[in-house]
Amino acid sequence: xxxxxxxxxxxxxxxxxxxxxxxxxxxxxxxxxxxxxxxxxxxxxxxxxxxxxxxxxxxxxxxxxxxxxxxxxxxxxxxxxxxxxxxxxxxxxxxxxxxxxxxxxxxxxxxxxxxxxxxxxxxxxxxxxxxxxxxxxxxxxxxxxxxxxxxxxxxxxxxxxxxxxxxxxxxxxxxxxxxxxxxxxxxxxxxxxxxxxxxxxxxxxxxxxxxxxxxxxxxxxxxxxxxxxxxxxxxxxxxxxxxxxxxxxxxxxxxxxx
Amino acid sequence: xxxxxxxxxxxxxxxxxxxxxxxxxxxxxxxxxxxxxxxxxxxxxxxxxxxxxxxxxxxxxxxxxxxxxxxxxxxxxxxxxxxxxxxxxxxxxxxxxxxxxxxxxxxxxxxxxxxxxxxxxxxxxxxxxxxxxxxxxxxxxxxxxxxxxxxxxxxxxxxxxxxxxxxxxxxxxxxxxxxxxxxxxxxxxxxxxxxxxxxxxxxxxxxxxxxxxxxxxxxxxxxxxxxxxxxxxxxxxxxxxxxxxxxxxxxxxxxxxxxxxxxxxxxxxxxxxxxxxxxxxxxxxxxxxxxxxxxxxxxxxxxxxxxxxxxxxxxxxxxxxxxxxxxxxxxxxxxxxxxxxxxxxxxxxxxxxxxxxxxxxxxxxxxxxxxxxxxxxxxxxxxxxxxxxxxxxxxxxxxxxxxxxxxxxxxxxxxxxxxxxxxxxxxxxxxxxxxxxxxxxxxxxxxxxxxxxxxxxxxxxxxxxxxxxxxxxxxxxxxxxxxxxxxxxxxxxxxxxxxxxxxxxxxxxxxxxxxxxxxxxxxxxxxxxxxxxxxxxxxxxxxxxxxxxxxxxxxxxxxxxxxxxxxxxxxxxxxxxxxxxxxxxxxxxxxxxxxxxxxxxxxxxxxxxxxx
Numbered sequence: 001x002x003x004x005x006x007x008x009x010x011x012x013x014x015x016x017x018x019x020x021x022x023x024x025x026x027x028x029x030x031x032x033x034x035x036x037x038x039x040x041x042x043x044x045x046x047x048x049x050x051x052x053x054x055x056x057x058x059x060x061x062x063x064x065x066x067x068x069x070x071x072x073x074x075x076x077x078x079x080x081x082x083x084x085x086x087x088x089x090x091x092x093x094x095x096x097x098x099x100x101x102x103x104x105x106x107x108x109x110x111x112x113x114x115x116x117x118x119x120x121x122x123x124x125x126x127x128x129x130x131x132x133x134x135x136x137x138x139x140x141x142x143x144x145x146x147x148x149x150x151x152x153x154x155x156x157x158x159x160x161x162x163x164x165x166x167x168x169x170x171x172x173x174x175x176x177x178x179x180x181x182x183x184x185x186x187x188x189x190x191x192x193x194x195x196x197x198x199x200x201x202x203x204x205x206x207x208x209x210x211x212x213x214x215x216x217x218x219x220x221x222x223x224x225x226x227x228x229x230x231x232x233x234x235x236x237x238x239x240x241x242x243x244x245x246x247x248x249x250x251x252x253x254x255x256x257x258x
Numbered sequence: 259x260x261x262x263x264x265x266x267x268x269x270x271x272x273x274x275x276x277x278x279x280x281x282x283x284x285x286x287x288x289x290x291x292x293x294x295x296x297x298x299x300x301x302x303x304x305x306x307x308x309x310x311x312x313x314x315x316x317x318x319x320x321x322x323x324x325x326x327x328x329x330x331x332x333x334x335x336x337x338x339x340x341x342x343x344x345x346x347x348x349x350x351x352x353x354x355x356x357x358x359x360x361x362x363x364x365x366x367x368x369x370x371x372x373x374x375x376x377x378x379x380x381x382x383x384x385x386x387x388x389x390x391x392x393x394x395x396x397x398x399x400x401x402x403x404x405x406x407x408x409x410x411x412x413x414x415x416x417x418x419x420x421x422x423x424x425x426x427x428x429x430x431x432x433x434x435x436x437x438x439x440x441x442x443x444x445x446x447x448x449x450x451x452x453x454x455x456x457x458x459x460x461x462x463x464x465x466x467x468x469x470x471x472x473x474x475x476x477x478x479x480x481x482x483x484x485x486x487x488x489x490x491x492x493x494x495x496x497x498x499x500x501x502x503x504x505x506x507x508x509x510x511x512x513x514x515x516x517x518x519x520x521x522x523x524x525x526x527x528x529x530x531x532x533x534x535x536x537x538x539x540x541x542x543x544x545x546x547x548x549x550x551x552x553x554x555x556x557x558x559x560x561x562x563x564x565x566x567x568x569x570x571x572x573x574x575x576x577x578x579x580x581x582x583x584x585x586x587x588x589x590x591x592x593x594x595x596x597x598x599x600x601x602x603x604x605x606x607x608x609x610x611x612x613x614x615x616x617x618x619x620x621x622x623x624x625x626x627x628x629x630x631x632x633x634x635x636x637x638x639x640x641x642x643x644x645x646x647x648x649x650x651x652x653x654x655x656x657x658x659x660x661x662x663x664x665x666x667x668x669x670x671x672x673x674x675x676x677x678x679x680x681x682x683x684x685x686x687x688x689x690x691x692x693x694x695x696x697x698x699x700x701x702x703x704x705x706x707x708x709x710x711x712x713x714x715x716x717x718x719x720x721x722x723x724x725x726x727x728x729x730x731x732x733x734x735x736x737x738x739x740x741x742x743x744x745x746x747x748x749x750x751x752x753x754x755x756x757x758x759x760x761x762x763x764x765x766x767x768x769x770x771x772x773x774x775x776x777x778x779x780x781x782x783x784x785x786x787x788x789x790x791x792x793x794x795x796x797x798x799x800x801x802x803x804x805x806x807x808x809x810x811x812x813x814x815x816x817x818x819x820x821x822x823x824x825x826x827x828x829x830x831x832x833x834x835x836x837x838x839x840x841x842x843x844x845x846x847x848x849x850x851x852x853x854x855x856x857x858x859x860x861x862x863x864x865x866x867x868x869x870x
Contacts, residue, residue, distance in 0.1 A: 031715055034715055054724070055722065055725045056719060056722050056723070057723075058719055059719070061715075065714075065715055085725050085727070092713040094624075095624070098572075098625060099712060114626075114629050115629065117627065124727065125727040126724075128729070129728035129729035129734060130728050132729075132738070133728060133741070138741075139744075140742065140743065140745045140747075141744060142748070143744060143745045144744050144747055144751065146752060147750065147752040147754075148751055150752075178729055185730055209495050234462055235461075235462065236495075249725050249730070250726075
């Protein structure tokens, strides 16, 4: 029984969508352009790769570096944040993101519970959700096995109960983390330095203030050419032109919806 | 007795010593104006000797009511002073300017006089400046709930005042400590329905103390319950912005518009001035949901200067010091270890990041978020502990220190503090810088790139995946539902399996089946007029049911056994008796009479009752 349960549990805990890594001549070419100092061409090449091949953490990271070299800190922070959705524990990424924030003077306030935040942010939301779904399926499978075969004898029973407890714990931890980070789906990054938040979604509406370049905001709704945004930690909220802010997690494509 | 004698000696000694000090008398009013119908507090302090009760000179239309007497003894630098304090309530129903003449007091035969005092009695309900404070003096003026000054103050008001009064501006990111006070009339009942909220959009309120202090204070001749919080406000953008706070409250105050009851006889004091206090007690209360607001107070928010901004500045605003830091003495290049540092001070700790390790080019630091420990109720001061990992790049003996840069709003300048130097030894070869080799300058110069610590590009392509997490995809809910459904299915299967494997249930099913077969056989015998067969099959059916009920073999259920358990006139006993009679008599053929069928039906029904 152990031979079945333990690998199954590990497999489900680490269950991830099928991925494939492949060398790309375009990627190497972009890297060479970056090393040659042609950061604008490198950034364009990375954007092209992302449009053609889909999201890849390394491409987002290198794109962020290119924008940072170009002094476009809003775009750099956006690219790093997108990379962080995929590789949340990459220390190089975190270091460069901190550099970009510092350069843009977009200082983010730390939470009141740093240990809880660190634990909750250790996995990406995708990893947490796969953990929850995998653990739920594993627990269900275990329940069906138990229902069909009955409770195993002493040694196996201990293993089965431990596995079930771990799965339940994983579900609780994952659900807590996902609830704690429920606002992340709406996060966006301000791309321009003097982006003006307006009272209503019109170009000539009263200006309420500027969140600042590279600042992380919450995008709540759309109206015409404007996003309704809220700046965390402040009372600044209003309408920001779409060109001035970009969602970190883009809307799902039709394929992803289906 | 000894203790009393000691105390008497001590008091006598104190009085004797007190004689040595100069006699003094002082009269003081706690405010210089009072509304008609209310009283001010007059304090007359006589020190340095013994005196009789002083007499307050009479003033036309001014009511003076003794309000108590106390004694105070002070020992300062070995000199003891005994003071007797007399309290009086002074007021009038007639508005006007009154002067309380000098009060004559004889202290140990020495005649002393006080200064004359002035008291202004205002018309009832008229606004008045605070005691001792000129009208429109500096500082925030409270406003109420939008009903005008009188109406607003009636239900209370809110004030906000900076703790540091010497500065009229704040910097972006600075948390300026403020004192927030809710003034509720002392005779009102109030319940706060919300926390303190900033009114404007430019400021954010931080760290409001969870347990406010409560005191009673007199303001403008009126007694208030003052609830005091401490907190901090910070701004996110530069400019001049109004700072105002509000709190929702339900306040019940006495309805002074209700006519007071008329007295045929005098009140308990036979004085309309003091009896009005008791009249107030009978006035009904009116309750209202109000928003207590502070006055809009414009605050200048200055941007952090860009000039002379240190490279290591990460946004911390305040005044900080490096309390302590620890790091291992032995290191190896490429192997990270943990460093522990604690910074303390006052300011915006949320913007405080990991201090820098110097020399910077010899280390790669992995920043941490730090753990904050508040040093006061408002979390304005405290300490933050960082436990972060660092990896040495260069070998050999090194002098290492921590540096931390912040903006000090009090000094209006950036400051960089450095910890004491620690000597460490790093073994192993130097690690090449992981920046791109021979990186040429960017074609477009970076605007704010100060240090070039950018970590190098990733050279290998990572696998393709989606930015949209599973939780945001439609497949997530069906996956969870499938897990839940599997769990339910497992429970159902387990229950079915338990039922199928229950020996009692199996025995019951077998018994029911055998009973059914026996009754079918009895019916067949009845159809063929086989009386003996009918009774034998029917008796077997009943025996099986009773055997299952009494946990005995069916063959052991006899008439004798039945009679020990159930009454002998029951249908079961009667059927068994008839069956025995038929079994032991001559073979009987012919039709089964209806009464036997009825008896069998009754016996089977009786079995159901026995089972219940």
